[in-house]
Amino acid sequence: MRTPTFIIVVLFFGCSFSGCLGDQQEVSEIPNVSNQPITIPEDIDENAITMAGSSTVYPLATAWASSFMQTNSQTSVYVAGGGSSAGASRVCSTGQDHVDIGDMSRGWKAIEASRQGNSRNYTCANSDVEVTQIPIALDGITVIVKRGGAAAECIERLGGLSIAQLRWIYSDWTDEDLAYSSEADLDMASVTSNNDGDTNREWSDLSDDPACSTQSINLWGADSESGTYEYFGENVFCRKCFLREYGYAEESFDGNRGYQSSAEDNAIISALIEDEYAIAYVGYAYFAESSSELLAVPIVDHETMGATDVISEGGEAIIPTEDSIRSLNYTPLSREIYMNVDVSSWDKVRPFFQYGFSADGQLDVSSVGYVPLPENIRQEALELIN
Template sequence: MITTNIGKVFGLVCLAVGVSLIGVGCNGSSENGNGSELSGKVQIDGSSTVYPISEAVAEEFGAVHKDVHPIVGISGTGGGMKKFIAGEIDICDASRGMKEKEANACKEKGIEFIELSVAFDGLAVIANPKNTWCDCLTVGQLKELWRPESGVKQWKDLNPKWPAKDIKLYGPGTDSGTFDYFTEAIVGEEKASRSDYTASEDDNVLVTGIQSDEYAIGYFGYAYYEENKDKLKLLGVDGGKGCTTPSLETVRDNSYAPLSRPLFIYVRKSALERPEVEAFVKFYLKNAAQLAKDVGYVPVSDEVAKANEEALKGALSK
């Protein structure tokens, strides 16, 4: 579980954010539209990348609404989508956009939803701190390393000046939106990847693996690198305009290409009919910008934030 600076934020949210604008009082006396106390559960699952934001929102919301229990799981974007389509959860965290087949499955099930952009993230390419020979990889080298049927076994296969040592690969599991995004951006086809690597939906497993092997390399969300940067080495990526490393600035201006991406939550419209879910989503949008910064993500622009509010308003008016 990610325990980034969230704890420092909880006590400040009521001061830093206009919570009262959405009908939620910091004294815990919040009410829904008919004047009664909120209660119930809000079920969230999906991306491990979006998890830090959703968990932070859930913790703060639950502190204000003592009788509402937001539950945030991590089963990867694909796993979350399966639960969302099955009607098992109210909100799906996603580190990629919903696929056409998933949208069609929702339609077949009669599930209407709204898509809300909550932050931006960059994917970080990570090596062991003892790696002194590689500071940057081109997109071409990354593709050759990760493509299906790759012949790259040792570091020297990427550059003859590099060690004749076996590369140990670490990356997200196939249900992860991070996996989908990386393979499409680097290999050119979603889910096209070599299979002989250590895969996990738990970023902690990836960090531990890379940290423990001098010849390891892997990838996961930039925010999680930030939480573990004292244990890891961040590699630059050359997408054709020179070597660039991910940062709040390079992700925001898209100069860290092609490994910058938006992060989403998908909300079932039928779930919004429950006052606790409506209040939670409103709270989420009001607090996401501040919490995104605190967990290392890039907040959405004012224009995207306004579009989110309009999307939610439209869903609630029907």
């Protein structure tokens, strides 16, 4: 995985960006501290490009920025994290925290912006800012466990995990809810064939195979500001329940069983490497960087039965790879990831996107671990850019 050249800039109160950075032409990470919004000072060069948002998009954003500035030294590019929700709010902002590009690993919510017809153009809900959604790559949310650990051994015996089993593992609904709710209807005899009936969820509940430990399943994943969190929740849980739509019982990640979340994918990776009983989900690029220490769980796209039974009936467990993500065979966890451009910034940011969609820019997509867009979507993106 190619490591882009960038510096981490810590902003202390009273330290302006110009004072911290000087004239350095490098990609700068703007720290996103919880409950302390980071603003971009007015004295930044008006030609500088600013972007913030998704931690999933971040590796590609920094790779493009680093490469772009090597041949465009007159233009500074500032890249911040913060999650997809931050990307949406900051590109829509009319305040000092406004950015030219909002990075997101999910689509827009109705409370954030309204779509203009069937286009990729949106009008922000809380301002008059209009944005264009540019798909930049494909990602496959990758379910991971420690390679060679107890969880990996159990999953290998099962042949993978089904969407139903992922739901049982992460959901805050009880076994009875999952079995009898009209919004679930899981076949629990298939999903957890060795369930001991207690309130703990252990690897051994999934199978009586000796490889499946009686240890509890330790849960890791993205935090609630992340587009990865929302995409995973919408596609694994009851979507309307996860979105808290009226008339549906709420369903989410099980905090009572210790769901641990982080805005930093690398923190999740580190936790998994240290815990053989843990399971997590991250963007494919983060898994690819640590694949020697982590196992990507094969996923069976079945919402009511366990992986072993589905496979025995001719179903298939799909491992996330560049091919399975591009072909969308890795369902339902393949997705587009986006950069959303304030339309008033197009003259400034267009050269940046022209680099991103050049041959070299597309090599960056692969080098950081993501999948280049299919040709039809790539052409659509180029039309939006040009």
